[in-house]
Amino acid sequence: MSAISPSAAKTPESTSGQPLLSVRNLEVEYRTKRGRVKAVDHVSFDISTNEVLGLAGESGCGKSTIAHAVTRILKPPAYITGGQIMFKSTDILGMSDDELRAFRWEHLSIVFQSAMNALNPVLSVGAQIIDAIQAHMPVSKDEARARALELLDVVGIHSNRVDSYPHQLSGGMRQRAVIAIALALNPEMIIMDEPTTALDVVVQKQIIQEIRQLKDKFGFSILFITHDLSLLVEFSDRIGIMYAGELAEIGPSREIFDNPQHPYTVRLMNSFPTISGPRIELKGIPGSPPDLVTPPSGCRFHPRCDVAIAGRCQEEHPELQQTSPRHFAACHLIDERKGNS
Amino acid sequence: MRFLFRRLTFYIVAAFAAITLNFFIPRMMVGDPVQLMFAQFQGRLDPRAMESLKETFGFVQGPLLQQYITYLTNLFQGNFGLSVSSFPVPVIELIGPSLAWTVRLIGFSTILAFIIGTILGVFAAWRRGGGIDNIFLPIASVVGAFPFFWIAMVVLYLFGLVWKWFPIGHAYDVSMQVDWGNPTFLSSVVQHSLMPLCTIIITAIGGWMLGMRNNMIGVLSQDYVTMAQAKGLSDRRVMLVYAARNAILPSLTGFAMSLGFVVGGALVVELVFAYPGMGYTLLRAVQGRDYPLMQAVFLVITLAVLAANFAADIMYVLLDPRAR
Amino acid sequence: MGQEKQIRMTTALEPAKTTRSEPRLALPGWMRTILGNRKATIGLLILLMFLLVAIFAPVIAPGEPNKMVGRPHERPSAEHIFGTSRQGQDIFTQIVQGTRSSLIVGFGTGTIIIFLCIIIGVTSGFVGGVVDEVLSLITNVFLILPGLPLIIVVAGWVEQPGPATVMLVLSLTSWAFGARVLRSQTLVLRNSDFVAAARTSGEPTWRIVLFEILPNMTSLVASSWIGAVIFVILTEATLSFVGLGNPNAVTWGTTLYWAQNNQALLTGAWWTFVPPGVCIALIGFALTMINYGIDEITNPRLTVEKSEKE
Numbered sequence: 009m010s011a012i013s014p015s016a017a018k019t020p021e022s023t024s025g026q027p028l029l030s031v032r033n034l035e036v037e038y039r040t041k042r043g044r045v046k047a048v049d050h051v052s053f054d055i056s057t058n059e060v061l062g063l064a065g066e067s068g069c070g071k072s073t074i075a076h077a078v079t080r081i082l083k084p085p086a087y088i089t090g091g092q093i094m095f096k097s098t099d100i101l102g103m104s105d106d107e108l109r110a111f112r113w114e115h116l117s118i119v120f121q122s123a124m125n126a127l128n129p130v131l132s133v134g135a136q137i138i139d140a141i142q143a144h145m146p147v148s149k150d151e152a153r154a155r156a157l158e159l160l161d162v163v164g165i166h167s168n169r170v171d172s173y174p175h176q177l178s179g180g181m182r183q184r185a186v187i188a189i190a191l192a193l194n195p196e197m198i199i200m201d202e203p204t205t206a207l208d209v210v211v212q213k214q215i216i217q218e219i220r221q222l223k224d225k226f227g228f229s230i231l232f233i234t235h236d237l238s239l240l241v242e243f244s245d246r247i248g249i250m251y252a253g254e255l256a257e258i259g260p261s262r263e264i265f266d267n268p269q270h271p272y273t274v275r276l277m278n279s280f281p282t283i284s285g286p287r288i289e290l291k292g293i294p295g296s297p298p299d300l301v302t303p304p305s306g307c308r309f310h311p312r313c314d315v316a317i318a319g320r321c322q323e324e325h326p327e328l329q330q331t332s333p334r335h336f337a338a339c340h341l342i343d344e345r346k347g348n349s
Numbered sequence: 350m351r352f353l354f355r356r357l358t359f360y361i362v363a364a365f366a367a368i369t370l371n372f373f374i375p376r377m378m379v380g381d382p383v384q385l386m387f388a389q390f391q392g393r394l395d396p397r398a399m400e401s402l403k404e405t406f407g408f409v410q411g412p413l414l415q416q417y418i419t420y421l422t423n424l425f426q427g428n429f430g431l432s433v434s435s436f437p438v439p440v441i442e443l444i445g446p447s448l449a450w451t452v453r454l455i456g457f458s459t460i461l462a463f464i465i466g467t468i469l470g471v472f473a474a475w476r477r478g479g480g481i482d483n484i485f486l487p488i489a490s491v492v493g494a495f496p497f498f499w500i501a502m503v504v505l506y507l508f509g510l511v512w513k514w515f516p517i518g519h520a521y522d523v524s525m526q527v528d529w530g531n532p533t534f535l536s537s538v539v540q541h542s543l544m545p546l547c548t549i550i551i552t553a554i555g556g557w558m559l560g561m562r563n564n565m566i567g568v569l570s571q572d573y574v575t576m577a578q579a580k581g582l583s584d585r586r587v588m589l590v591y592a593a594r595n596a597i598l599p600s601l602t603g604f605a606m607s608l609g610f611v612v613g614g615a616l617v618v619e620l621v622f623a624y625p626g627m628g629y630t631l632l633r634a635v636q637g638r639d640y641p642l643m644q645a646v647f648l649v650i651t652l653a654v655l656a657a658n659f660a661a662d663i664m665y666v667l668l669d670p671r672a673r
Numbered sequence: 674m675g676q677e678k679q680i681r682m683t684t685a686l687e688p689a690k691t692t693r694s695e696p697r698l699a700l701p702g703w704m705r706t707i708l709g710n711r712k713a714t715i716g717l718l719i720l721l722m723f724l725l726v727a728i729f730a731p732v733i734a735p736g737e738p739n740k741m742v743g744r745p746h747e748r749p750s751a752e753h754i755f756g757t758s759r760q761g762q763d764i765f766t767q768i769v770q771g772t773r774s775s776l777i778v779g780f781g782t783g784t785i786i787i788f789l790c791i792i793i794g795v796t797s798g799f800v801g802g803v804v805d806e807v808l809s810l811i812t813n814v815f816l817i818l819p820g821l822p823l824i825i826v827v828a829g830w831v832e833q834p835g836p837a838t839v840m841l842v843l844s845l846t847s848w849a850f851g852a853r854v855l856r857s858q859t860l861v862l863r864n865s866d867f868v869a870a871a872r873t874s875g876e877p878t879w880r881i882v883l884f885e886i887l888p889n890m891t892s893l894v895a896s897s898w899i900g901a902v903i904f905v906i907l908t909e910a911t912l913s914f915v916g917l918g919n920p921n922a923v924t925w926g927t928t929l930y931w932a933q934n935n936q937a938l939l940t941g942a943w944w945t946f947v948p949p950g951v952c953i954a955l956i957g958f959a960l961t962m963i964n965y966g967i968d969e970i971t972n973p974r975l976t977v978e979k980s981e982k983e
């Protein structure tokens with residue numbers, strides 16, 4: 009098996025057939041006074057129809073930045089400096105403003121990290137669904153409103169809440185309302201950026217359950233972002249692990265769970281309790297994520313890695329390499345193991 | 350409604366504070382205020398005027414509390430006393446017409462300045478670093494550094510005296526009869542008001558604009574604005590319904606402080622243009638030591654400012670469901 | 674009021690390009706920080722110029738400012754570079770010597786005001802409870818009462834207001850905005866970890882306020898102080914202009930007062946009112962720049978986005 013360079017044609021693919029979303033060598037940077045923060049560095053992945061790809065990693069590793077780059081809602085000081093994002097056969101990065109306006113929400117929508125901030129405080133929930141519908145479809149206000157009521161019902165909000173303002177709803181209901189807005193035009197794909205982080209565990213579980221049902225019902229794909237690895241293992245088909253702006257490992261959930269290849273994945277796994285399992289092993293990861301203005305040389309994880317290979321990991325940057333048909337990881341240890349076996 | 354009720358209670362307290370200040374200010378002066386008044390008007394004032402003056406301010410025999418009650422009673426009966434400089438005309442009669450001129454001039458120009466400034470602020474923030482941002486902001490900063498009355502002097506000098514575009518002094522051509530049905534009279538009123546009007550607008554616009562611009566910049570980075578854009582809404586809708594509608598709320602909250610400042614400046618602008626409004630009357634009253642008139646003008650201005658603030662609060666409630 | 678406007682105006686004007694190469698002088702740290710900011714440096718330079726003029730006034734423009742030294746309303750010339758007033762007084766001498774009183778009244782009153790703000794605002798925020806409610810109510814009332822009319826009325830009761838009276842009246846009526854700003858900052862600090870720590874270790878209140886709270890709001894106090902000075906300079910000029918100052922004193926405001934009263938506008942003697950207005954504006958501009966600078970230094974977020982453009 010050969011290590012694949014990011015530019016090579018062969019990249020971590022999902023299933024056979026054409027992917028719905030395909031991200032290649034994405035690079036995003038924030039231009040700040042301190043210098044350029046490389047928040048996303050040569051990231052590639054695919055998502056196919058009706059698939060859930062989970063993205064996990066510590067705070068600040070660039071998860072939201074990827075989500076915003078794919079939807080092209082990044083604003084200065086963030087700049088996409090390289091790569092390609094294809095949705096079916098259209099190039100998202102090449103779209104004009106008008107094309108984007110028509111494309112987004114109809115094909116691809118996003119659920120923001122914080123539901124409170126994603127809702128306009130001075131408009132009723134209903135109005136915020138209705139204007140999304142009317143922006144894309146030539147329907148009357150009444151028709152749009154009927155659809156809004158339907159959507160609220162789908163996400164489990166009683167229709168008499170349609171004229172409520174965000175501050176009148178509970179945290180869970182707000183999150184459901186945001187999901188309803190994302191569903192408004194029946195998109196093929198929804199990006200969900202930590203849709204349940206601010207909620208308590210019970211509500212969190214309910215909402216995850218509902219998202220799963222909605223997915224089965226409407227058949228959209230999900231790019232699901234979270235800190236919570238155990239949640240991902242249950243919920244997603246495949247998982248990507250990010251570290252310091254790079255993809256450290258990507259592969260089918262079970263495989264990542266049973267046979268993690270990257271030391272960071274192993275650590276991350278140990279630092280979270282599993283939903284089903286006993287809540288005991290709670291080791292944090294020692295050290296802190298690197299400063300992305302001046303990332304460490306070689307493997308970005310080496311300063312925190314206790315199995316780093318002296319010399320090599322400081323010097324040489326590991327590329328993603330295949331360890332099983334759909335499993336890729338970027339770690340020099342894989343070579344070592346291969347050499348030993 | 351709770352919000353409006355709370356604000357109203359506060360305005361009543363504030364009005365009461367102004368009334369009480371009015372009572373105590375003369376009493377806090379070094380020396381005896383009655384003596385001071387006597388000294389001021391020695392030989393110029395007939396004894397009846399002196400008596401009425403004392404009564405207006407509650408300078409009756411008796412303890413302070415009783416004086417205060419007398420003063421309040423007078424006030425609530427609408428008895429602001431008699432003018433000293435135009436004795437024995439009741440102060441109220443002098444205030445009436447000048448209040449009308451002021452409400453028209455300052456009210457109109459302040460509202461206009463608020464609207465124009467807010468709109469400019471919205472666009473400046475929307476196209477940050479664009480035309481409005483680069484042209485109006487520096488101008489506003491420079492104008493804002495000058496005293497309001499000085500801008501008024503320059504406007505009067507250039508447009509009134511050097512280029513003679515507009516008539517100077519007073520609110521209308523004094524050779525005319527006041528007749529609001531007469532188009533010539535109306536046009537004279539408009540012509541006389543243009544210079545003070547523009548001065549107040551020029552001086553007040555900058556503050557509103559900068560405030561609104563900075564609020565907008567804050568709101569534009571909110572997720573709900575980004576999501577509105579992602580939903581595919583038109584720029585117009587995002588800018589107005591999602592961004593501006595939220596950004597204007599702090600402006601309305603800050604209305605109180607800014608309004609006091611703007612009104613203060615506008616009153617002195619009246620003096621420069623000899624516009625017969627409250628500011629002109631107040632300053633004439635001060636120069637003529639017409640204490641009852643001075644006090645009454647202050648109270649009326651205060652009440653007007655409080656009323657304007659209450660109007661801003663009502664606007665706030667209409668725009669922000671959280672305050673309902 | 675005035676101060677509020679200044680503080681809100683923060684992000685205006687051109688982006689600040691902080692010079693990276695800092696002067697290698699043995700300056701104290703805070704001074705080097707300030708000189709590293711372009712706006713603050715411009716403001717300080719203008720202010721320094723006025724300070725020098727104030728200090729060396731008798732050297733720069735010797736002579737009695739109210740003495741008749743020429744014909745009435747002479748145009749600016751080599752002899753009288755700002756011309757003369759209706760009374761034949763030299764305007765340049767008036768402006769130069771007026772700098773002194775304007776600066777003294779401005780900075781003196783600004784200082785009194787900031788002390789009132791600290792006392793009222795910090796007490797209100799730190800003590801809390803009923804004390805806070807009462808003080809906040811008083812603050813809010815003073816905020817909403819129209820300041821200038823109130824000042825005019827108070828000054829109107831004084832027979833012949835001298836500089837001291839004007840300073841007193843301005844101090845007593847203009848503290849509310851700063852007090853409110855400092856109160857909210859105190860509230861934030863009061864709930865911070867280090868104050869909680871100091872409290873549990875049993876430090877006396879006055880020590881906490883003096884050594885934990887105040888040092889942590891230096892920049893806010895500084896910008897409120899500068900805001901107050903701007904407000905006072907403007908308002909003092911306004912009061913003199915409307916005739917509530919001592920008409921025989923020499924300030925920028927009285928020069929404007931005489932210009933207005935002597936029909937300088939009607940006779941076209943623009944030189945009598947342009948210089949004092951420009952001086953007031955320049956001082957206001959300089960102080961505002963310093964405030965912007967302070968704001969940018971303490972709040973770097975304001976400049977981040979403008980830093981590195983393509």
Ligand SMILES: Nc1ncnc2c1ncn2[C@@H]1O[C@H](COP(=O)(O)OP(=O)(O)OP(=O)(O)O)[C@@H](O)[C@H]1O
Pocket residue numbers: 038039040045047065066067068069070071072073074085121235300
């Ligand atoms: N506006 C910005 N200016 C400068 N740097 C930024 C900005 N926004 C994000 N960053 C940097 O980009 C990196 C990635 O941020 P991002 O928000 O994508 O992280 P995240 O993985 O979503 O974290 P979290 O789990 O906390 O949401 C971080 O290191 C962050 O410091």
Ligand SMILES: [Mg+2]
Pocket residue numbers: 071072073121201
């Ligand atoms: Mg995030």
